[in-house]
Amino acid sequence: MLLVKDMSYNAVMGRKNEIMKKAIGVDYDVFSYGKLGFDYEKMMKKVGYSIEEVEKIQREGKVGNTPLYELKNINALVKKYASKGKGARIFLKDEAMNASGSFKARRAAVSVYHAKKHGYKGVIAATSGNYGAAVAAQALQRGLKCIIVQEVYDSRKVGQPEILEKTRKCEAYGAEVIRLSVGPELFYTLLCLLEETGYFNASLYTPFAIAGIETLGYEIANQMKEIEGRYPDAVIATNAGGGNLVGTARGLIKAGAKDTKIIGASVDLSGLHMASDIDFNKKSFTTGHTGFAIPFATWPDRTDVPRNAARVLRYIDRYAKVTQGEVFYVTEALAQLEGLERGPAGNTSLSAAIAIAREMDEDQIVVVQETEYTGAGKHPNPQLTFARENGIVVKRGKPVDSKPGESIMIPETFEQLSVTDIDVEELKFNLIRNAIEKSGLNSIGDEDFSFLVEDTNATEEFVEKALKKLNVVYQ
């Protein structure tokens, strides 16, 4: 009798650990301790790569050493609308210059190198973002096959222009693109494919992928030192899955910029359900938004690997959200004032930077650490055209009056650009709550307690208080 594998949803999900172990080649168990803890730094050291190794790998893949520009015209307007003595200078790291057009090339370069080194014949990544093109562009250079799995269409086979463009870009680099309708079962498809092909899972959340971004923070620190003779006061990263912020923060620290504040920025999409067939096309941003960012920050291990190396709360000092209309406005400003036409999603952090720079002192420096390529579909015009086609009101108005899924307000003035702070302490509490709920523990010991302190970068008092609130005994 032929043994046929059970390919039902539950059966495949049940084989998850076994499939992932083969597809990543990392035994995560060796880093575990206590009931919920694991040694994060040991994992990064043992499985990741050093900055020097990563730099070499990225040079081979046409990645890294991107320019850092001061945005002089935007800075003049920041100063105009800042009170006396305020108005920091903004610098922009032009990551669109990497092969494939975004910072994602950094993590793809390392993942693909690692896959090749360990004898995998191909790589697979589940992503509707810039990462797909990045993996494809790196895989072809190292002679590996590449499959990208994307969530593209709603049940009417209507897809957002931004994602349609990403399909095209992946195909341009020779990848097989599998497009899916809306649903978290994308992960099921990924598992089926990994099992069938034996390819490497180029997950966004492995230690290799995060090590790839460390060069971004490292370069920023060194470039600022060269241009201005000092490290930046703050670096702002667009935050979704967390790797961008975490890798950059680690790179800054490795370069010695230990006092630089790490600020996260996301587009506010609150109220829209990420797995909804209807909400899917009511959002005008497909990445860098709160719909990914908040769940990932408060429960990093929800990903396709057992231990997510992107753990935002370990590094973030401040977290700001901006509206969709503000990001489109700022994208236009970057093109029209600075001569840099770049994709909207990458400008999320620039939008936040303009508001935050106004509050900072005039002798301070804030770095926006990415841009992304632009083109048909990935541009404010098609994204706003699509929004209108889906019943969203697009007009000039105050950002505070916009509502995700209903309206997009293009600010009336530069002065209206603002940020709304997300309470980082609350996110930290929620991470602890998730850790406790997922593990089902009602008491924890010293090892797990220290893990929670590390994982939230909070004080012992904070964690003690949180546990008490959750009725968990610490002994």
Next chain:
Amino acid sequence: MNKAKRGDWVEIEQILLEANKRADNLPEETKKVPLIQWFKGYLLNDRAELNDEVEIETLIGRKVKGKLSEINPKHVHNFGESIKELMDVGIELRKEIEELN
């Protein structure tokens, strides 16, 4: 065009999970529709019409079967309509810079 021949670049469609076999914890509107996936590749059948069950070879050489959903599929995304609200932003901001100088 609804007829394809061997070697044509085509798209196929597969129902991956019927509505009643989907994951738990999905919003209602998602739960009532099937999960569908689409592949593109070169047609391996000698001849086929739309909706026929066919086999293709993908860009990396994998063979996949499914229902023929498009022949010579094109990329339909574009630069959208001109968005006057945004064009105005450019004019306004450049004027402000001019005034500052």
